[in-house]
Amino acid sequence: xxxxxxxxxxxxxxxxxxxxxxxxxxxxxxxxxxxxxxxxxxxxxxxxxxxxxxxxxxxxxxxxxxxxxxxxxxxxxxxxxxxxxxxxxxxxxxxxxxxxxxxxxxxxxxxxxxxxxxxxxxxxxxxxxxxxxxxxxxxxxxxxxxxxxxxxxxxxxxxxxxxxxxxxxxxxxxxxxxxxxxxxxxxxxxxxxxxxxxxxxxx
Amino acid sequence: xxxxxxxxxxxxxxxxxxxxxxxxxxxxxxxxxxxxxxxxxxxxxxxxxxxxxxxxxxxxxxxxxxxxxxxxxxxxxxxxxxxxxxxxxxxxxxxxxxxxxxxxxxxxxxxxxxxxxxxxxxxxxxxxxxxxxxxxxxxxxxxxxxxxxxxxxxxxxxxxxxxxxxxxxxxxxxxxxxxxxxxxxxxxxxxxxxxxxxxxxxxxxxxxxxxxxxxxxxxxxxxxxxxxxxxxxxxxxxxxxxxxxxxxxxxxxxxxxxxxxxxxxxxxxxxxxxxxxxxxxxxxxxxxxxxxxxxxxxxxxxxxxxxxxxxxxxxxxxxxxxxxxxxxxxxxxxxxxx
Numbered sequence: 046x047x048x049x050x051x052x053x054x055x056x057x058x059x060x061x062x063x064x065x066x067x068x069x070x071x072x073x074x075x076x077x078x079x080x081x082x083x084x085x086x087x088x089x090x091x092x093x094x095x096x097x098x099x100x101x102x103x104x105x106x107x108x109x110x111x112x113x114x115x116x117x118x119x120x121x122x123x124x125x126x127x128x129x130x131x132x133x134x135x136x137x138x139x140x141x142x143x144x145x146x147x148x149x150x151x152x153x154x155x156x157x158x159x160x161x162x163x164x165x166x167x168x169x170x171x172x173x174x175x176x177x178x179x180x181x182x183x184x185x186x187x188x189x190x191x192x193x194x195x196x197x198x199x200x201x202x203x204x205x206x207x208x209x210x211x212x213x214x215x216x217x218x219x220x221x222x223x224x225x226x227x228x229x230x231x232x233x234x235x236x237x238x239x240x241x242x243x244x245x246x247x248x
Numbered sequence: 249x250x251x252x253x254x255x256x257x258x259x260x261x262x263x264x265x266x267x268x269x270x271x272x273x274x275x276x277x278x279x280x281x282x283x284x285x286x287x288x289x290x291x292x293x294x295x296x297x298x299x300x301x302x303x304x305x306x307x308x309x310x311x312x313x314x315x316x317x318x319x320x321x322x323x324x325x326x327x328x329x330x331x332x333x334x335x336x337x338x339x340x341x342x343x344x345x346x347x348x349x350x351x352x353x354x355x356x357x358x359x360x361x362x363x364x365x366x367x368x369x370x371x372x373x374x375x376x377x378x379x380x381x382x383x384x385x386x387x388x389x390x391x392x393x394x395x396x397x398x399x400x401x402x403x404x405x406x407x408x409x410x411x412x413x414x415x416x417x418x419x420x421x422x423x424x425x426x427x428x429x430x431x432x433x434x435x436x437x438x439x440x441x442x443x444x445x446x447x448x449x450x451x452x453x454x455x456x457x458x459x460x461x462x463x464x465x466x467x468x469x470x471x472x473x474x475x476x477x478x479x480x481x482x483x484x485x486x487x488x489x490x491x492x493x494x495x496x497x498x499x500x501x502x503x504x505x506x507x508x509x510x511x512x513x514x515x516x517x518x519x520x521x522x523x524x525x526x527x528x529x530x531x532x533x534x535x536x537x538x539x540x541x542x543x544x545x546x547x548x549x550x551x552x553x554x555x556x557x558x559x560x561x562x563x564x565x566x567x568x569x570x571x572x573x574x575x576x577x578x579x580x581x582x583x584x585x586x
Binding site for chain 2: 089090091094110111112114133134135138141147148149150153154155157158201204205208210218219220221222223224
């Protein structure tokens with residue numbers, strides 16, 4: 046398991062890379078040269094790449110295989126296991142996180158492509174001892190049974206409200222359809238979204 | 249997933265240069281060793297399934313600054329290829345003047361996927377044929393040219409009834425492309441020698457004897473924009489599917505009409521969920537021009553749209569369903585308030 050809080054290794058500077066890239070030549074993202082000065086720069090896809098992800102307001106320095114998704118970066122490298130892996134193919138919504146203000150499926154988002162963007166997970170919602178209004182609404186409305194889809198449901202629901210798609214039950218059902226609940230807690234989820242919506246829109 | 253190197257393109261020149269590296273291999277675009285990454289909702293999925301096996305991906309999302317504009321003008325509409333589905337679907341002027349576009353996007357996928365997926369990637373999405381997506385089936389002419397087609401006599405309920413060949417019956421799965429083909433859109437392509445434009449209807453190819461070739465795009469080319477002439481406020485996208493939301497079409501129809509004083513001046517009909525490529529029903533729509541609408545005319549148009557349809561063991565129901573979808577979409581377009 047890679048060191049999740051590794052200091053920045055020598056040999057790669059993102060600012061220098063961007064300056065060079067803007068000059069016109071295509072420069073692959075530099076890979077960590079793994080303590081071997083003769084190791085090829087970048088093109089070897091087997092080598093990890095240094096990346097800084099901003100998760101719940103904190104910069105996280107990671108060294109990742111390019112195949113790593115945001116979901117795997119969160120769960121396997123940052124130990125933020127709230128975001129769940131259901132299908133791993135973008136079909137179930139259990140891995141939903143916010144990137145910027147947009148809800149996305151983190152299982153189909155390559156971590157290297159998310160660099161420089163604000164990632165918000167279920168772990169980033171509560172403040173001190175107070176749950177986010179949507180978390181509280183899910184508790185109040187018994188909007189889950191097994192709970193596996195719940196973090197994705199809550200992240201999706203927050204975005205659903207902010208997008209203005211929580212005005213009617215039909216809208217909530219349509220715009221929450223990307224989050225599958227195998228326990229079928231759907232009526233309670235709709236109730237939770239309706240309860241939390243006014244408070245979220247109030248800011 | 250197989251290992252790949254990750255590159256980021258910060259301008260179109262860099263992107264086409266990086267993607268052109270695959271051109272020398274002479275593979276069809278679908279099997280090119282360098283693939284562009286936009287929303288990733290098709291590419292990463294198919295890489296996890298080992299269906300697509302690029303050795304390098306080029307992140308083109310930094311091009312969004314110049315390639316994601318939504319520009320409705322008085323005479324035409326220009327949509328940047330990196331505009332996200334959700335942003336186009338939610339755009340006031342698209343909803344008002346091009347409801348067939350807004351609804352084709354809104355009724356596709358899920359809110360999360362629409363936030364990620366781009367217009368360019370959407371039209372390039374690959375079929376959902378379960379045999380294509382499962383590499384344990386050797387016999388897929390799309391993946392392994394010449395290996396046969398497991399769907400032909402397999403479970404083919406979701407497969408196409410129009411534009412098929414004896415090599416492939418995989419359905420083109422998208423929705424937005426039907427709106428584009430109905431509205432005679434132009435697609436702008438950026439490559440090493442600059443940009444070129446062609447009718448969107450010429451972008452996709454029916455499978456014929458080369459199901460592995462799906463579009464006219466070459467390695468090293470990227471869709472940069474779509475252009476649509478005129479406004480089409482009287483237009484509809486109707487989608488029939490196994491569940492009410494978040495599902496691919498069993499049958500869909502994109503219909504756009506110009507009706508003046510009760511007479512249909514112009515009519516466009518395109519079909520989704522039933523064909524191997526975005527499907528324009530030109531002979532059917534021609535029956536509408538100069539006519540006054542009634543249910544009998546709708547039925548004749550629907551029949552004409554599926555005159556050449558060929559069902560197989562499990563998908564013949566799509567012919568009856570598809571006709572009803574066309575007739576209902578016409579009805580909705582004629583009666584909608586604009």
